Amino acid sequence: MKDGFFQYLLKRCLLGMMTLFIILFASYVLMRLAPGDPTKSSMLGEGAGTQMASDKNTLARNESLREKLHLDKPVPVGFYLWFVRVLHGDFGESAAVDKGRPVTGLILERLPVTVSLNLLAILVTYLLAIPLGIFSAVRPDTKLDNLITFFLFFLYSLPVLWVALMLQALLCKGGYLPIFPLKGIFPEITPGMSTWRILGSTLWHYVLPVFCLSYAGFAGLARFTRSGMLEVIHQDYIRTARAKGLGEWGVIMKHALRNALIIMITLFAGILPSLVAGSILVEYVFNIPGMGSLSMLALSSRDIPLLMALFAFGGALTLAGILLSDLLYVIADPRIDFDSRA
Numbered sequence: 001m002k003d004g005f006f007q008y009l010l011k012r013c014l015l016g017m018m019t020l021f022i023i024l025f026a027s028y029v030l031m032r033l034a035p036g037d038p039t040k041s042s043m044l045g046e047g048a049g050t051q052m053a054s055d056k057n058t059l060a061r062n063e064s065l066r067e068k069l070h071l072d073k074p075v076p077v078g079f080y081l082w083f084v085r086v087l088h089g090d091f092g093e094s095a096a097v098d099k100g101r102p103v104t105g106l107i108l109e110r111l112p113v114t115v116s117l118n119l120l121a122i123l124v125t126y127l128l129a130i131p132l133g134i135f136s137a138v139r140p141d142t143k144l145d146n147l148i149t150f151f152l153f154f155l156y157s158l159p160v161l162w163v164a165l166m167l168q169a170l171l172c173k174g175g176y177l178p179i180f181p182l183k184g185i186f187p188e189i190t191p192g193m194s195t196w197r198i199l200g201s202t203l204w205h206y207v208l209p210v211f212c213l214s215y216a217g218f219a220g221l222a223r224f225t226r227s228g229m230l231e232v233i234h235q236d237y238i239r240t241a242r243a244k245g246l247g248e249w250g251v252i253m254k255h256a257l258r259n260a261l262i263i264m265i266t267l268f269a270g271i272l273p274s275l276v277a278g279s280i281l282v283e284y285v286f287n288i289p290g291m292g293s294l295s296m297l298a299l300s301s302r303d304i305p306l307l308m309a310l311f312a313f314g315g316a317l318t319l320a321g322i323l324l325s326d327l328l329y330v331i332a333d334p335r336i337d338f339d340s341r342a
Helices: 002-033 038-046 055-068 075-087 103-137 143-157 160-171 195-232 236-243 248-285 291-301 304-332
Strands: none
Touching (some): 002 075, 002 304, 075 304, 103 143, 103 195, 103 248, 103 291, 103 304, 143 195, 160 195, 248 304, 291 304
């Protein structure tokens, strides 16, 4: 078992590294082929009010930046030089967002905010979606099940940007019901505030961003949980468990749910990277200083070193989610073994 596990893990890691290499190369090629001059966009990132000494000086600085970013070389050569630098643990320096600062420092500075948002969103998604999906599955085709189905389809169809803007207009400061703060996730700390009050105020700032990140995943996971449970509860071994006198909820939780976990684990591989992608819009709307807003700044300023580092992080996160799902399959279903998969 252990030999099979390590062989499978090694095989998947090698495949993942090859896939990540292809993702990064394709991303670099697309950025190089995109219209516009990134060096001119980068020069604008030096701050408002900055004036160039002369056109000659501007051209010289642009050429210097082009050489630094390897934009004066063919695409394959430029990618090779960047990739060799990455292999030594250096993703380069920001060319526009925070000029001259290492991009790893920029990412690590904002990473905790995005991680906390997405962990809460994943927790809320699974804690609410799985019970609702089970509840709907054990009462199929009832009025309540139809109502839940309609609500979930309606929720899933709503675009994230529209929901975030509507919540701001309705429930944030300056709206119809000013219950929640308009922007940010960190409260204003005044002298004399207790720790519990600061914690409560911080959690209050998280409510709307976490809702915007989790509602679509919650709706999708609840529907897949329902369909997975409906497929399982009609199996012969479930009828046998009922015939032995086991209570209905015991049958559902002990026998049916475990076999339906395969679908939920599979969805986890897609929920994790999609939450990070979705946080770009949410963080932008709510002015949250996380990875999403950093991605928007990098895109708007064509900051190639920062964008490539973000692509590497996103690709690695996606592949890690898929690998984690595959490893969790064995826990959910003992019939799956690593020896056969390796």
